[in-house]
Amino acid sequence: MQTVTKTSPMLGDGQTPSVAPTVFRILLAISFVHFLNDSMQAVVPALYPVLKKSMSLTYTQVGLISFFFNMTSSIMQPVVGYFTDKRPSPFLLPLGMLSSMAGMFGLAMAPTFGWVLFAAMFVGLGSAVFHPEGSRVAHMAAGGRKGLAQSIYQVGGNTGQSLAPLMTAFVFVPLGQPGAAWAAILAMLAIAVLFNVSKWYRQQLSSGTVATKGKKGAGKGEIVTSNVKFAICLLILLVFARSWYSSSISNFYQFFLMEQDGLSIERAQVFVFLFMAAGAIGTFLGGPLADRFGKWRLILFSMMGAAPFAMLLPHVSLFWSYPLLFIMGVILSSSFSVTVVYAQELIPGNVGMVSGLIVGLAFGMGAIGAVVLGNVSDVYGLVTLMQWCSFLPLLGVLTFLLPKDRKSMKATS
Template identity: 30%
Template structure:
């Protein structure tokens, strides 16, 4: 005979407790991955900030210091897919700790070493470290997010934005205090973050194993054609981003007649609004849909870039640049998550390509736009970026046509 006690939950047991605890753990891991992304990418952001000091203190030419970025990006672009492939075969979360540590060691060596070949090798070591972190970090950010992929990738991606913003400030502070060898300060966050990540290695490895079993289920085939379209969208966005960070300040100075300090402050405005949009990307995509968000924001971005290129009023230019920062970043993490959803069997490879190779594409194409600016003016160069935004909108519409049901939360 059933009793009342049979129908009621046992006293003192909350059925939601375990789920809530798991959810809190996952959120904590998402923020930890963001911190790791920050500690890794601040080395990328700092490299160019060291250039003026290398030229003045070591007597290197502009070509020689510029080659350091090319060397670092080239190593990163080539190696990241390899580490992504390795991560897809077997979970290797320790690569994140090793990667962020090597990225910091490499950047520190750029200021400490005196021989140019050794400085190049050190920059390449930093690029190698960056390449080791991104595939595994992006893969785990996807897994830790559970069903809310867009929100999880937003948290992870904003770490990269903050890293690029904090890196130059840390470099200038270290060099101002200790001279060019002051780049040793990058060893501090690299070492501390690496140690923290090593303490969580077993937890991260567990996520990899759980997902591998789930990925073998039905309906989990890879669609590389759709992923390639998403990569083309991300590459267009990366070129626009690098062009704005490189030439928006010069445009403000050259075309609006403002002081260098005013032009440089515009990059801060752009970076701040980009970071805010990146953090909100997942929530917005969850409400309006990632495909609709991609199409709409790139169309708006194209219009804003045209207005910015033709504007000669400083307050309006500041407003336009802030809106451009929002528009180019708000769909970015959700687009990365969408690309990952098309290749569920190769999350590591997808992460390496989306966070690493795409960034390198932007960095390598940016000088081409600089050449356009030298030849026919920065206004035309910025109008070219508007064309790239229209291309991204068209590619987004093509993705929506081929996979209209695709979505992320």
């Protein structure tokens, strides 16, 4: 049995001594389910313009929907990860997807704002179960290519999320709230794929190739030093900044365009889709780039490189908004999967909990951000909101305080 034993805050290359091959069949399957799962999650923000109009919601109430949905996912992801680190549960994956399916039906039939919040929580719970276990499967199937594996896994989710504006324009504007029921078909397909993934997962456990904290000597030798704790806290702050800025674009930029430029709901969705689709591209490119140039350098580049474009965006015409959103989306999201691998190497042996913390935290920070940003919009207006949020990527300068991995050290020496 092989376990990762790196404990130094100076990170290694992210490859274990094992020569196990990368299992692309499983990586593509879990990425596809990630696409389906996050496509269902995308139903929630896609409904915002429809629900705002039909239920006469304020921007704060729109933010509350995002809060209930994302906080359920955020709080439960590290809990699920901690539990499955000790007791891996392969068939928890399809069971969690049943919760998402129930949430889809609930959103389609919710008669009041309170029922919308309740249904959104079921979708969040399904996401909380899927993400840490999905990340574990990607880690198990990675072989020695951790960055690439996480990118393949995460790009499925980012692609699914990018469908939200298209769903608004082509599904929910013509069909209204009941259109959410169609997303239940995605859950059924995901459950079918996950049964096969879970069988492979169970085989890995039975063969003894996967170390768990519940087994004597497995995952117990990690020493979490004060330097590692500081690095994790700093990483959380960077995720916070990235998530709040992304939340401002995905949740409120459409309303900004509708108010400032008089765009229709359908046309405003094009700009949000461009940003989110660019994010999927950036997520896929980030892993291989980090494997080659170093994780620390890519985290720094993703924040500081996006900052100039973010600060320009609220002040440019619609024509220039297209390239700015695309370039910024690619750069900002390039560290999404890299951040997960970086955190996993800071605290080895806790793949599920760390993945749940970092990925779940992104949802949680976005949830809190949605409420706060919605309140700012109601009080100060959308223009002020977009201008204030444009400075968030500048917090990327704090990356200089993070420990460098070996490839970043070689590249800067």
